[in-house]
Amino acid sequence: MQYRLFGRTEWPISEIGFGMWGMGGWTGSDDAESLVALQRSVDQGCNFFDTAWAYGDGRSEKLLGALVRANPGKRLYTATKIPPKNRIWPSRREFTVDDCFPPDYIEEYVHRSLENLGLPSLDLIQFHTWEDQWLADDRWFAALDGLRRQGLIRAIGISINRWEAWNGVYAVKSGLIDAVQVIYNIFEQVPEDELFPACEKYEVAVIARVPFDEGTLTGGLTLNSRWPEGDWRNTYFVPENLKVSVEHAEALRPLVPAEMSMSQLALRFILNHPAVSTIIPGMRTTKHVDENIACSEAGPLPDDLYAEVRKHRWDRQPTKWSQ
Ligand SMILES: NC(=O)c1ccc[n+]([C@@H]2O[C@H](COP(=O)([O-])OP(=O)(O)OC[C@H]3O[C@@H](n4cnc5c(N)ncnc54)[C@H](OP(=O)(O)O)[C@@H]3O)[C@@H](O)[C@H]2O)c1
Numbered sequence: 001m002q003y004r005l006f007g008r009t010e011w012p013i014s015e016i017g018f019g020m021w022g023m024g025g026w027t028g029s030d031d032a033e034s035l036v037a038l039q040r041s042v043d044q045g046c047n048f049f050d051t052a053w054a055y056g057d058g059r060s061e062k063l064l065g066a067l068v069r070a071n072p073g074k075r076l077y078t079a080t081k082i083p084p085k086n087r088i089w090p091s092r093r094e095f096t097v098d099d100c101f102p103p104d105y106i107e108e109y110v111h112r113s114l115e116n117l118g119l120p121s122l123d124l125i126q127f128h129t130w131e132d133q134w135l136a137d138d139r140w141f142a143a144l145d146g147l148r149r150q151g152l153i154r155a156i157g158i159s160i161n162r163w164e165a166w167n168g169v170y171a172v173k174s175g176l177i178d179a180v181q182v183i184y185n186i187f188e189q190v191p192e193d194e195l196f197p198a199c200e201k202y203e204v205a206v207i208a209r210v211p212f213d214e215g216t217l218t219g220g221l222t223l224n225s226r227w228p229e230g231d232w233r234n235t236y237f238v239p240e241n242l243k244v245s246v247e248h249a250e251a252l253r254p255l256v257p258a259e260m261s262m263s264q265l266a267l268r269f270i271l272n273h274p275a276v277s278t279i280i281p282g283m284r285t286t287k288h289v290d291e292n293i294a295c296s297e298a299g300p301l302p303d304d305l306y307a308e309v310r311k312h313r314w315d316r317q318p319t320k321w322s323q
Pocket of ligand 1: 018019020021022050051081128159160181209210211212213214215218220263280281282283284285287288289291292
């Protein structure tokens with residue numbers, strides 16, 4: 001495993017981190033299997049784990065706490081998120097700090113997450129939604145800074161709404177935050193335009209999330225893909241999205257070299273960008289952990305392939321099903 005510095009914190013973070021949403025709530029999750037997958041990742045050098053209170057109302061956070069306690073000799077970095085008080089994803093322009101992250105609520109949820117984790121402190125606290133206009137009402141920062149001074153959290157981050165990379169650039173430039181979490185993958189290259197240059201200039205860490213576009217970039221989707229009732233993916237891969245997603249993945253397929261899977265092409269593509277501190281694929285099986293972590297040693301894509309893959313940029317706008 002290769003490591004990169006996590007922005008101004010200078011934590012040495014594994015290039016392949018671990019996204020823990022699926023194991024908190026997607027259908028088919030099994031806690032015993034998830035813990036085996038998590039431990040397998042630690043054994044191969046993964047040291048960054050992204051969870052959220054909302055991932056199973058604490059279920060995923062509890063798995064992370066168990067993992068940390070099972071590895072007392074290893075420095076594992078814990079990142080979690082406070083859900084917006086109004087529980088509405090994605091955020092909308094008219095939402096205020098009082099609607100989503102009032103100070104007393106921030107404090108309450110940091111304590112709730114610490115309780116779920118069963119740890120005295122956590123490394124990175126993130127807002128699970130974000131509006132750049134909240135910079136004008138910095139009560140949220142005062143609350144988080146107070147918690148940092150108490151030693152309960154070490155760094156502050158935001159998670160930017162899907163396909164709104166622009167809606168975080170001012171936060172980066174404000175100097176108030178240490179990390180941004182943003183969708184960045186072969187399709188969604190918009191963060192390269194404004195967000196990443198700002199992150200590099202202000203030494204803000206970048207967590208690249210949803211590297212497989214929720215599954216499209218594993219190459220495993222077909223026009224007949226369906227998930228069990230209650231699985232979140234049924235609401236994202238609505239017919240209108242599934243069709244174009246499959247078309248875009250199939251257009252990419254001829255570029256996948258024989259010795260690589262499309263998933264590996266997707267992860268290695270992201271490694272090419274120096275602004276990225278870590279990638280957090282969602283993964284619940286040791287097979288996926290092994291395949292994904294191997295990408296770090298394989299390294300970024302060679303220049304000629306990278307140039308071809310870049311042409312598959314697909315700019316999208318938030319819509320009613322994109323969440
Ligand atoms: N608003 C937010 O802040 C927000 C929103 C979305 C995601 N996130 C974070 O980002 C993380 C990643 O996003 P995501 O999990 O939604 O989507 P993703 O990483 O794009 O895709 C996850 C899917 O890819 C599959 N997969 C993983 N490795 C694979 C491989 N090598 N071959 C084939 N399939 C593979 C997973 O299967 P298995 O699960 O069965 O292994 C899962 O179905 C989340 O877990 C979460 O931590 C944050």
